[in-house]
Each structure stands twice: as structure tokens, then as C-alpha cells.
Amino acid sequence: MTTQTFIKNLYQQFDLAKREIDLILCHVLNLNTAGLFIYDKPISTQQEQQIIEFLEQRSDGKPLAYITGIKSFWNLDFKVNEHTLIPRPETELIVELLLKWTNDNFTGNILDLGTGTGAIALSIAHERPKGQVTAIDYSSKSIEVAKYNQKKHLIKNATIFESNWFSQIHNVKFDFIVSNPPYITEDDPHLEKLSHEPIAALTALDNGYSDLKLIIKNAKTHFNEEGKLILEHGYNQHEHVQYLLKKNGYCDIITHKDIAGIPRITTAGFISGN
Ligand SMILES: C[S@@+](CC[C@H](N)C(=O)[O-])C[C@H]1O[C@@H](n2cnc3c(N)ncnc32)[C@H](O)[C@@H]1O
Incomplete structure (x- = not known):
């Protein structure tokens, strides 16, 4: 599976705003949002586990700022x-x-x-x-x-x-x-x-x-x-x-x-x- 396909699957798998999923991906992959759209490096098992864990926490109501550790x-x-x-x-x-x-x-x-x-x-x-x-x-x-x-x-x-x-x-x-x-x-x-x-x-x-x-x-x-x-x-x-x-x-x-x-x-x- 390509990285972009993995990302698209997350949008379908999680009932969260696309923007929030993108922010969690950017946080784990250390990217800005523009970089995410063209990101094609393979995602490691560790990164994948971290992304899924954060998305599950967000689905359970944990505020995004406590997941990324940052608030503007x-x-x-x-x-x-x-x-x-x-x-x-x-x-x-x-x-x-x-x-x-x-x-x-x-x-x-x-x-x-x-x-x-x-x-x-x-x-x-x-x-x-x-x-x-x-x-x-x-x-x-x-x-x-x-x-x-x-x-x-x-x-x-x-x-x-x-x-x-x-x-x-x-x-x-x-x-x-x-x-x-x-x-x-x-x-x-x-x-x-x-x-x-x-x-x-x-x-x-x-x-x-x-x-x-x-x-x-x-x-x-x-x-x-x-x-x-x-x-x-x-x-x-x-x-x-x-x-x-x-x-x-x-x-x-x-x-x-x-x-x-x-x-x-x-x-x-x-x-x-x-
Ligand atoms: C509603 S929060 C506001 C935090 C921050 N100023 C903001 O606006 O995001 C209230 C803050 O008051 C602090 N606080 C509560 N009781 C306090 C006290 N007796 N003396 C000093 N700070 C206190 C809490 O630890 C908390 O950080």
C-alpha cells in the first residue's frame, strides 16, 4: 500500500474531521500540511501504531492540543x-x-x-x-x-x-x-x-x-x-x-x-x- 493510500484509508476509517487527521499525521511524521499531500516515504510500523493510537484517542474525545502538545x-x-x-x-x-x-x-x-x-x-x-x-x-x-x-x-x-x-x-x-x-x-x-x-x-x-x-x-x-x-x-x-x-x-x-x-x-x- 502506498503512503497516500494509507492516508486516504484513515479518512474513511475514522469519523473525524479531515483537518484533524491531517494535523495528527503531520505531528507524527514531522511535516507541515503542504508536505503531507506529496509525502511518499514509507510509514514505519512504529509511526503507523502511533498514528492509530492518536486517532483513537481523538475519537474518544481527547482534545487535539493534548495529542499534539501544541496550541496556537x-x-x-x-x-x-x-x-x-x-x-x-x-x-x-x-x-x-x-x-x-x-x-x-x-x-x-x-x-x-x-x-x-x-x-x-x-x-x-x-x-x-x-x-x-x-x-x-x-x-x-x-x-x-x-x-x-x-x-x-x-x-x-x-x-x-x-x-x-x-x-x-x-x-x-x-x-x-x-x-x-x-x-x-x-x-x-x-x-x-x-x-x-x-x-x-x-x-x-x-x-x-x-x-x-x-x-x-x-x-x-x-x-x-x-x-x-x-x-x-x-x-x-x-x-x-x-x-x-x-x-x-x-x-x-x-x-x-x-x-x-x-x-x-x-x-x-x-x-x-x-
Ligand atoms: C482558567 S485557567 C487559565 C490559564 C491561562 N491563563 C489561560 O487563559 O489559558 C486558571 C489558572 O489559574 C490557576 N490557579 C488556580 N488557583 C490558583 C491560585 N490559588 N493561585 C494561583 N493560580 C491559581 C490554575 O492553575 C490555572 O492555570
Whole structure:
């Protein structure tokens, strides 16, 4: 059987999108998609077994990013593994808003809380090379992945370390604090579809608000004179997040819709001493 016939048979054998099958083939054969169409070298037994195993895992619902170990976010590719959340396209809105409020000459400080793969923090650091980005997570395994991604993209203006929210943040104040914290309730039926991802990266107590509340309250003492908080939250949480922000003395509170039109990010200003 030729290699191209083997590939065509896979399209018939597996009830998966052709694009996903191609990406798994490219991953195992170390090719780009253009190279796959003309690939005519024989596929070894080991490669064949690996391809079939990955296609079976994908058919069983394992996310493609956990199979290939890579996910694109904003302008960079990030290593992901079972210890990190897969960065989502809707989270790119955090980066977009921050870039809108700064320019190439921005030299301020930015804090990313719960950085996971480092997707938000490293995308911002890459786009604003004169700014200083601090990124924390309480998961040491996530920190390892985020540091790997920092090295891979040669990003010098980011500092990544372990911290339980603000516990290890000392002697530095920020112009922007951004976060995509856990915000799903523990009994949310959507969790079934997310069973491959680390549960601690997804769920929060207190109806999903425990981490959002803690961040809103504690961020206030970590801002420079004027600061901005950019928070991702659940599709039905914007009204309560706005209420919490108001209650804590924030101003200019605005909720922004994601690419699917869902209220997903709420931003607010904070003026110290007010
Ligand atoms: C929803 S994930 C977001 C990951 C990444 N920022 C992204 O957008 O793809 C939440 C992250 O918060 C981290 N986290 C949860 N509780 C934390 C805590 N108490 N302190 C610091 N990080 C925490 C999790 O480990 C996880 O990486």
C-alpha cells in the first residue's frame, strides 16, 4: 500500500474531521500540511501504531492540543500538557484589550494571575517588549510549562513564578492586572466535556466566584496610582462581577463580548487613594 493510500484509508476509517487527521499525521511524521499531500516515504510500523493510537484517542474525545502538545494563541504556539488548561480563542480578547490601551513604547508593569501555559502573559510580553510582565500560577507543573514557552519564544521581559494568587507578589505595583481565573461551578454540566483538562484550573467555590472575588478585592493594593483590571468570567457572571467591582470601589466598569457575542471579559479602573 502506498503512503497516500494509507492516508486516504484513515479518512474513511475514522469519523473525524479531515483537518484533524491531517494535523495528527503531520505531528507524527514531522511535516507541515503542504508536505503531507506529496509525502511518499514509507510509514514505519512504529509511526503507523502511533498514528492509530492518536486517532483513537481523538475519537474518544481527547482534545487535539493534548495529542499534539501544541496550541496556537494570539501570535505564538504554546506547549500544553495535561497539567495546563488549553488556551481558548475567547481569552485572546484580554490581549486585544490590553494592546488597545497601550502602545509600542509602553514601559509599565503587567501582572497575569493564573498563567497556565503563559499564553496571556507571554503574548503580551511579546507584543509590548518594553513592558515588564509578571506571571504567576500556584501549579508548579504549569509554571514549568510557562517557563518552557518563555524560553521557546526567547521572551526576556517576563518573570514567571509560583504564587497562590498575590501571596508571593511583593515590592512591585502594576498598571494592569489581568486574569482568566477558575470560574466554573463544580456542578456545571459543561464540565463533562472538559474532563481531560485539570479540574483545579476550571472550577471555583462560591458559585464560581471565589477566585474572582479574591482577585477583585486584593488587586486594589497592587496597583500603581492608576490601574486597570481585566478579568475573564463565565457567560452568565458579568452582572455579579460588575456588582463586585462597584462594591470594591472600581470605576469605568465595562463588560466586553467575545468572538461568539458572549459577555466574557469585564474591565475596570482603580485609582489608589480614592
Ligand atoms: C482558567 S485557567 C487559565 C490559564 C491561562 N491563563 C489561560 O487563559 O489559558 C486558571 C489558572 O489559574 C490557576 N490557579 C488556580 N488557583 C490558583 C491560585 N490559588 N493561585 C494561583 N493560580 C491559581 C490554575 O492553575 C490555572 O492555570
